[in-house]
Structure formats: C-alpha cells, structure tokens
Amino acid sequence: MFPYLCKTGEIAEKILNDCLGLPPDFLKEYNHDRSWDFMVALRYFPATETENNGIAEHEDGNCVTLVIQDEVGGLEVKKDGKWIPVVPAPCNIVVNISDVIQVLSNNKFKSATHRVVRSKDKSRHSFAFFYSIKGDKWVEPFPQFTKEIGELPKYRGFMYKDYQAMRMRNKTHPPSNPRDVINITHYALSTS
Ligand SMILES: O=C(O)CCC(=O)C(=O)O
C-alpha cells in the first residue's frame, strides 16, 4: 500500500505543480527524496454522550496528505468558516494540501484546515499518508510567487526538520495556553 500511496502523492504533486503554473517537474525536482514520507493507521472509538472530538481542528505540517477513511466518515474540512463533511465513498482518496505547499506558493494555495468528528455508535478507521519532504530541505516561498511577480515573501525560510521538531514538541509538551501551540504562522512575516 505504501509504495502506491507514494506514487499517488507524486501524481498529486504533479497536478499541484501544473495548477500553480510552475515549470514542468519543478516540485518533483525540489522534492526528490521520499525518506520522510510516513503513514498512520488510525482507529477512533465511538463518541461518548459528552465528547465527540476525534482530532481537533488543525493543518498538516507536511507537503500533501492522502486520507482514506472508512464508510463511517467524520472527516470535515473548514471552508469560509464552515465545517463541511467529507462524505466517504468507496475507493476515494482525500487529498489535503499541507503547510509546505502553502509556504512555497506564498499562500497561493492554502493548507486545508480539517478535523475528525467521532460518530455516536460506530468506531471509525482511516489511513493518513503524509507525503513529505526531506528533513534538511530549506522551505521558503518560491521566487515565482515573490520577487518574480513583485510580491514580498509571507514567510521566512526554515529547515523542514526544525518545523517538524517544534510540532512534535506541541504533542510531547503541550503548552498550557493553546495560543502557544506552534503552527506555520510561527514563520509568518508581516508584509504590510
Ligand atoms: O483520520 C483522518 O481522517 C484524518 C487524520 C488527520 O487529519 C491527521 O492524522 O492529521
């Protein structure tokens, strides 16, 4: 399954490359190492009377995420402030844009805000495949979305593994104030 999802990630990356108007294979050449890709198999127990949170609202920190969910559903994506259920269908793979693409494209493409809501009486199963980039890759807005079009970068550059380490720390040492959870805005620059 893993090699097929790698391949699917490459196809999604190619489509994004073309939709962003980048030269052919530009993203592929930037992201040629697959060693940081990983996958998780998740099980969500049924909601209780008082609690239905599966995974709270978040954006993924990688490049592109592929989600395969079972027929129970529960994945939701936020659009214009509203939560839209991603209705499960056999053989469907959900493709979520994640933070790296948001930064490289200088916000032209937005990282999908999503969450999982647990169903009342059924367990839910899903696979999430995180198509990533190499840890020592430098991430900053591409010139095609900044100086070549006269726009200021909306993020300062960073090493992918440093961002991942901070996200991991959010989990191992959750800050007491949710405001202090580190996400991609940590690297945001004021452009005004
Ligand atoms: O289980 C799912 O459908 C999504 C999981 C997810 O968003 C994540 O692991 O980041």
Ligand SMILES: [Fe+2]
């Ligand atoms: Fe996610």
